[in-house]
Amino acid sequence: xxxxxxxxxxxxxxxxxxxxxxDGFEVFGLSHAALDxxxxxxVTRVLNDIKPEIVIHCAAYTSVDGAEEDFxxxxxxxxxxxxxxxxxxxxxxxxxxxxxxxxxFYGSRNVRYKPEDTVNPIxxxxxxxxxxxxxxxxxxxxxxxxxxSWLYGQKGNNFVTNLIGxxxxxxxxxxxxxxxxxxxxxxxxxxxVKIIKDNKEFGIYHVxxxxxxxxxxxxxxxxxxxxxxxxxKPCTSEVLHRVAKRPSMSVMDNGGLCRPWDEALAxxxxxxxxx
Ligand SMILES: NC(=O)c1ccc[n+]([C@@H]2O[C@H](COP(=O)([O-])OP(=O)(O)OC[C@H]3O[C@@H](n4cnc5c(N)ncnc54)[C@H](OP(=O)(O)O)[C@@H]3O)[C@@H](O)[C@H]2O)c1
Numbered sequence: 056x057x058x059x060x061x062x063x064x065x066x067x068x069x070x071x072x073x074x075x076x077x078d079g080f081e082v083f084g085l086s087h088a089a090l091d092x093x094x095x096x097x098v099t100r101v102l103n104d105i106k107p108e109i110v111i112h113c114a115a116y117t118s119v120d121g122a123e124e125d126f127x128x129x130x131x132x133x134x135x136x137x138x139x140x141x142x143x144x145x146x147x148x149x150x151x152x153x154x155x156x157x158x159x160f161y162g163s164r165n166v167r168y169k170p171e172d173t174v175n176p177i178x179x180x181x182x183x184x185x186x187x188x189x190x191x192x193x194x195x196x197x198x199x200x201x202x203x204s205w206l207y208g209q210k211g212n213n214f215v216t217n218l219i220g221x222x223x224x225x226x227x228x229x230x231x232x233x234x235x236x237x238x239x240x241x242x243x244x245x246x247x248v249k250i251i252k253d254n255k256e257f258g259i260y261h262v263x264x265x266x267x268x269x270x271x272x273x274x275x276x277x278x279x280x281x282x283x284x285x286x287x288k289p290c291t292s293e294v295l296h297r298v299a300k301r302p303s304m305s306v307m308d309n310g311g312l313c314r315p316w317d318e319a320l321a322x323x324x325x326x327x328x329x330x
Contacts, residue, residue: 059107060084061092061140062114066211067154067203067240071111074244083107087114092136102143111152111247112140115184119158120298122180129183137187141194150197152247157204157235157263159185162302167267169308170202170259178299188259199250201243201262204305205273207323208240215320218274219327223285231271231289234304238263239319246312261307264316276317280324 058075062068063084072084083105090101092114102110115133116122122129137153144151158181159174176182191198207215215237221227246262268276271289278285292301313319 056109057081057083057105057107058109058111059090059102059105060111060113061090062087062112063089064210065113065115065117066206066208066213067243068111068113069210070208070240071113071244071247074241074248075111078248080109080248090114092140093131095139098139098143102140102147106147107149109150109152109251110140110144111154112137113154115154115187117180119178119180119301122183123178123299126179126183129180130186133183134186134190138190138194141191141198144197145194148197150199150251151191151195152199152201152251153187153191155188155200155202156181156184157202157305157307158302159188159202160302160305160307162305165304167306167308168261170261170310177302180299196257198257199247199255200259201247201250202259202307203238203243203261204263204307205235205237206240206243207237207320209327214270214273215277215323218277219281223278223283226286226288227274228288228290228294229271229274230292230295231269232291232303233301234267234269234306235302236263236265236267236306236309237273237316237320238313239323241323242313242319249312260312261309262312263307263309264313264319265309265311266315266317267306268316273320276320277324280321281328
């Protein structure tokens with residue numbers, strides 16, 4: 056089965072390509088240079104050429120603070136780009152898997168969010184991703200919206216590999232008032248394979264590792280697994296003066312789709328140490 060992955064050189068897209076190929080899918084991983092989703096001509100030409108049965112739409116404008124200051128650009132990619140991909144899929148009877156985010160939730164409650172819960176993004180990035188969800192629901196019959204959170208993996212900019220790379224002697228202040236589910240990109244990709252192969256009902260899924268922690272809790276666990284002694288200090292979000300607000304509790308109920316976050320992190324660290 057032919058699968059196109061948009062944003063194939065990104066943090067998630069790169070592992071989606073690997074995992075789907077390993078599972079026997081014929082994968083066409085398209086980088087930003089190979090497919091700019093904001094160009095309808097480009098999308099039409101490239102997808103007409105490949106004729107995929109499935110498009111895993113990982114391409115996105117992902118700068119949370121950037122979106123706060125340049126909402127137009129965020130929407131150009133996350134809403135209009137998604138519209139271009141979704142309309143091709145709708146016209147050609149292809150399945151679209153749209154990757155979305157826990158940031159569609161405001162994050163001010165204490166209970167895990169279920170897929171059917173009310174959305175109310177706390178920031179512009181979340182708003183632009185939600186507009187993408189709405190486009191997919193409006194245009195397509197065959198769709199999965201896969202909301203994920205706090206991603207890390209081998210490739211690209213992410214909290215876990217960034218922390219491995221920093222100097223461990225200096226004091227590191229890490230946010231301890233945001234709660235979420237750290238999620239390994241390979242676990243997302245494996246869960247997507249399962250959703251597709253099991254022919255699960257079309258709709259919204261929370262595709263994240265199970266359980267929750269804070270960024271500080273994640274850093275403590277990571278260094279513990281690595282056997283590194285570091286000078287970590289918990290801090291509040293305010294201290295960092297970020298442009299965009301983040302939800303203080305964006306933990307999602309994954310319905311048993313993925314294993315606990317600390318198990319996934321342990322496997323990631325084991326692989327990381329091997330390489
Ligand atoms: N990272 C997280 O913690 C997280 C959490 C929740 C949800 N998500 C969602 O997961 C998905 C994947 O994100 P990620 O973390 O893998 O981000 P990423 O590493 O930034 O990957 C996004 C990819 O999209 C590409 N891209 C940007 N604009 C494009 C365009 N106009 N046309 C085609 N490609 C374009 C980027 O290419 P260039 O870099 O070359 O521009 C990049 O390779 C996104 O939908 C994101 O919203 C991520």
